[in-house]
Amino acid sequence: MANAQWETVIGLEIHAELNTKSKLFSTAPNRFGDEPNTNITEVCTGQPGALPVLNKEAVRKAVQFGLAVNAEISKFSKFDRKSYFYPDSPRNFQITQFDEPIVRGGSVVAEVDGHEMTFHINRAHLEDDAGMLKHFTNFAGVDYNRAGVPLIEIVSEPCLKSPKEAVAYAMAIKSILEYIDASDCNMEEGSLRMDCNISVRPVGETKLRNKIEIKNMNSFSNMEIALEGEIKRQIREYTQNPGKNPSDVIHQSTYRFDPDRKTTVLMRRKEDADDYRYFPEPDLVPIILTDAYIEEIRASLPELPLQRKRRYVNELGLSEHSAFVLTTDKALADYFDAAMKHSRNAKGVCNWITVEFVGRLKEEFKPLPQSGIAPENIAELVNMIDDKTITGKIAKAVADDMVKTPGVAPSLIVRQNPDYQPVSDTSEVMAFIDLVLKENAQSVADYKSGKDRAFGFLIGQVMKLSKGKASPDLVNQLLKDRLQ
Known part of the structure; x- marks a missing residue:
């Protein structure tokens, strides 16, 4: 993978659709696969004057996840508007949690190459999903069935040092979400998607360099291929431009993965948080949780x-x-x-x-x-x-x-x-043994001269002759008796 002079730094943002019956801020059904634009209300499509109302079950599932990863549950959290202009976002803003998320910290244990490793989570917050753009031969359309579906976004610390670690961490998060029944995590249907932030730096350097974000990965194997390719690309760029300021070599950008070509493709230069013009969501009150509510959910957690x-x-x-x-x-x-x-x-x-x-x-x-x-x-x-x-x-x-x-x-x-039907008739097994001993005189001699492996070979020949139907214990005993 990356050569010994370079260190990889990876952070993941995992978006999981919560399997609530209705959407995050409306009564529209949260269901995959229905006819386009049928599971929508005036809230989902951003009609003027339509007001969001928070889904209590989505809050519960977010708290469950936080407790499952031993995180701190915020007794006070709030929603914010994140502005961006795109056809699949009918309001021209997403409702998310910016500076007061519902879950802070936490960790998961995952297996990497047979060893348990602990990885740390920065935060997890609630937000609503966008619609889906559908591209046809001569035009594109938007399906708003997914608009407003509740998401939990789980943001790791930049603590992952290889694509293997990133996959192991993401698989551990997926398992936890499935065990607490917060999400069906169906990656083919887009219920679980991963954004990968990745940068490389010389070993010993402590400052983080510009990162590349690879958007919307929905396959662990593709994520590993994309990360490995991006590591090689960044090392190559830095190596070929040794005298240049690192910020001028790798620009902070967003890429997507092309599964057919098995490579990443540039989408756009990266926006900063300021570009999204975050501000508190005026149509929703903050989420206030009590100790009793949190403890009641903790007591009901299943085996993880x-x-x-x-x-x-x-x-x-x-x-x-x-x-x-x-x-x-x-x-x-x-x-x-x-x-x-x-x-x-x-x-x-x-x-x-x-x-x-x-x-x-x-x-x-x-x-x-x-x-x-x-x-x-x-x-x-x-x-x-x-x-x-x-x-x-x-x-x-x-x-x-x-x-x-x-x-x-x-x-x-x-x-x-x-x-x-297994062969357990002694006379039938003895006939196989006598035939094998007659045809393998050298192996008999080897066994008698102390070569134990010859005995295993003879047993194998008897089993082969019986087409695997003879009892191995019976063959073992009768062969020993015959050889002695």
Whole structure:
């Protein structure tokens, strides 16, 4: 990535649409995918004299998020007008929180390359979303269905030192929002979008240099590619202009990411806060919260991703990484918990869920919890391996069938397929062993001369001959007896 002489500084602004029933300041439905310009009122479209009224549920969800990241909840916060002129902003200003946000500070723990790291949040505030510009062949239109949808904007400190750290932090924020049911975080529908602020400086320099903002990233993989490309570009510019004032080399600008070309494209030179002409929103009273209200929300918080991860590690004996893979995706962790009601083998269930079944379903672009495969059926498959009803090789074939016929129990699949009946007849297994010993005299000699690996090879040959259906324990015992 960046070479050793340069240091990267990244800060993220994550915009999450809150999943309230109605919009932030109007009674219009907060629903994605409806016909354009149907979920609107006079408030959403900025009609003269239309007055905003604050959605209490949006406030509650913002407070929940603040408590989930151990932030300070402001008992006094207010709304401000942020002026900008664009077709998707019908009022020509956004209602946001400038100097008195509802959430201050906080931190999240994320896993980077197998290690837990703590990242710090500067603030989180409420604001309303803009409409959507739709571009057609000969004209453009505006859909105001999204105008006024409640957003929480989560602003990190500039504490992220690499694209990997930025992705890990953003994934941790996404998990928390899902666990507290504040947002569906559907990135394809734009429910979660990230603005990345990035600059580089020589190692040892403490002053921040001009930053580039990459707007509206809605994919973690694209965000990593965009950041890596921007780091290389900035280092190249500074290296090629060694005598120049750094501010004249990289101008503060806004870029967008082109996913087809896998590169960033300049949109505009950066505005300063003064350009937005912030001033207090005259049509809304401040938000005043009581200690009792905050504590009532704190008491109702669910188990959060980090707490769940530590429970999986400490109580179920999962590895840190396996627990992280499960808990990052709330639906998958819920699925795992449901499967564990029917099995005692947590590591086996975790492996079959996160590796075997998720891997099989990847090609179909289908998440396991929505695949139709019941969690208790995966638990039953693991139990059948543990009980030596089937071998691991047969289990993989059964798993293939479970993906093709979701809803059918593995025990039924095994009963109906003669190829899945394990070979436990001693005489049949002995016939396989005798054939393998006859064809592999050198390996027999190697084993007798003390080479233990030869024994593993012979077992593998017997299993191959039995098409994976022989019981490994039975093969092991009979082969040892025969060799002695």
